[in-house]
Amino acid sequence: MNERMNHPFTIPISVLDLAPIMSGSTIADSFQRTIQLAQHTESLGYNRYWLAEHHNMPFIASSATSVLIGHVASQTSTIKVGSGGIMLPNHAPLVIAEHFGTLETLYPGRIDLGLGRAPGTDQKTAQALRRANGSTGDDFPDLLEELRGYFNPELTPNQTIRAVPGEGLNIPVWLLGSSGFSAQLAGSLGLPFSFASHFSPNNTLGALDLYRNSFQPSDSMEEPYAMLGVNVIAADTDEEAERLATTLKQQFINLIRGKEAPLQPPVDDMNDIWTPREKAALDQQLGASIIGSKETVKRKLHQFIQQTEADELMVISQIYDHSARLYSYQLVSEIFNEE
Template sequence: MKLSVLDQSPIMTGLDAKEAFRQSTELAKRTDELGYYRYWVSEHHSSHSLAGSAPEILVAHLAANTNRIRVGTGGILLPHYSAYKIAESFRVLESLYPNRIDLGIGRAPGGMPNVNLALNNGRHPNVEHYPNQIRELMAYLHGEDPHGLNVYATPTGDTVPPIWMLGSSGTSARLAADIGASYSFAHFINGYGGTRAMDRYLQAFQPSIQQKEPNGLVSIFAVCADTEERAEELASTLDLAILRIESGRGNEGFPTVEEAKQQQYSVFEKERIQENRSRMIVGSQQQVKQQIEALASSYSVDEVMVNTIVHPLEDRIRSYELLAEAFQLES
């Protein structure tokens, strides 16, 4: 089974975006050494807790600082942009790093509602055009001229970055199947309904110019430590961070273990923490390994993408090291 990394470039309490990007670079280097298969970075706007507002730029930096791991976006928010421009940006990346670039796309706003207006010159994006945008994007990437205007995405080349559609619902799964793209389900966003969505994708997949067979993965929050007790201690910071996001306080940054220990929770908040644990895997090395294997089996996929947000960086890296060892990744 393949293990991959999702990195949202979190800004920890007391730190800044410069440090978040430094940590992303260090994590990419280490997971590359450990044998992880892909490393994706996300797109978030107007956020003081997630630094990655321009993932295509971060992809170029991380690919330059690694050797073999695939680097990609998780993902570009396509309705805000021209499919032609995204195609050219990723053709440049593919020319620089052949067979190492993934183009993950989504249609979420990537921030508060006003982000939509700011990214679209004061207008709301037309999400109904999203399916056609994806078809245009795939055509441009593969050297076609979808509108017959004698316009092509350059630079051209022998290799093409694959499109991955990201989603957390059955709608995105069916669209990925209809278009013939790869599909990633965000279990770390929605802990329910994912297996049905993946089944729908696998069963309804239609071959495309990009690929002949379906290809899926599932992404999950995971915290692994040398002991279950330490893993729970670290995961308590993610519990608190998610509660802050749900209550509109996401810009406060990701808390430390000390902050989480001092936090007093209401009965409702305790219930929310328990509910949100459906989006996480937490435990010792063998516990997390077994749960990841079970998750992959339930989704009928052979790749799991792990999103670990803990502080300090040493514990975050240690979590990935333990998993690499448990799954005997090729370092």
């Protein structure tokens, strides 16, 4: 705690990418931008590059998450690449073990497996995804136990089915969450935990306390390790950053309204778009977002790290203009590298 209070910018920083689909461009363009961002952030010293599983969302192209992880890993050389996350109840654990066993075999020491229990989509699409297993997500602990057993058969001595490739590989398994369920489960199993502060800020401190207080040392980790997702939009001025952030705000407004649309260009005034009730909802959901000039972002990041005692930050920047997005990640890296 004291070390982090005195030197908050010594922790690692990482990237969460949804392979956003922009209005007026194609999904192929999204994948090309993902590779450019991965190579850019690797050169800047970012620690991890995670991709998130979502379905039936016209502004997110990372639905086939493990396929895209392999593509990013093939186009980079040192940055760790992983899932933020794979929604485990959508899949048979054996399939995930084989997918990530393949990835780890191809790119040894560079693959992370972050797991979530939400569907990553609407209920109708979840039914389409889960029709074979009928999972509601309540069986997540059992699915997790089965999956971990494929990597390490000692965890399930009577296991007769083998993951080939997968068995015997040391693939870091993370639990992801936006509430207390996965926090407590990660703590009890001695696994690293990643919390979605970027869309569930009000639950952050409670989930972290639950994780740290329930933590039991394991073969994987002796001490708790918490990584926090945070929206960061940095630009040369506060005004420009706030304008860039209107793309993110429009995205959430569309989600609230059930409107399907790709990411929209920034606008000068959100008051022309949202209602007072929608603005209040966004202020709650995006309350931990850090938006501003380099100086403003540095000050807010300092406060965030001190408040949460995060071990690592995972930065997500939903910015319409790709060059501005690259520049935002550059500014954040400068903050950490200057310390």
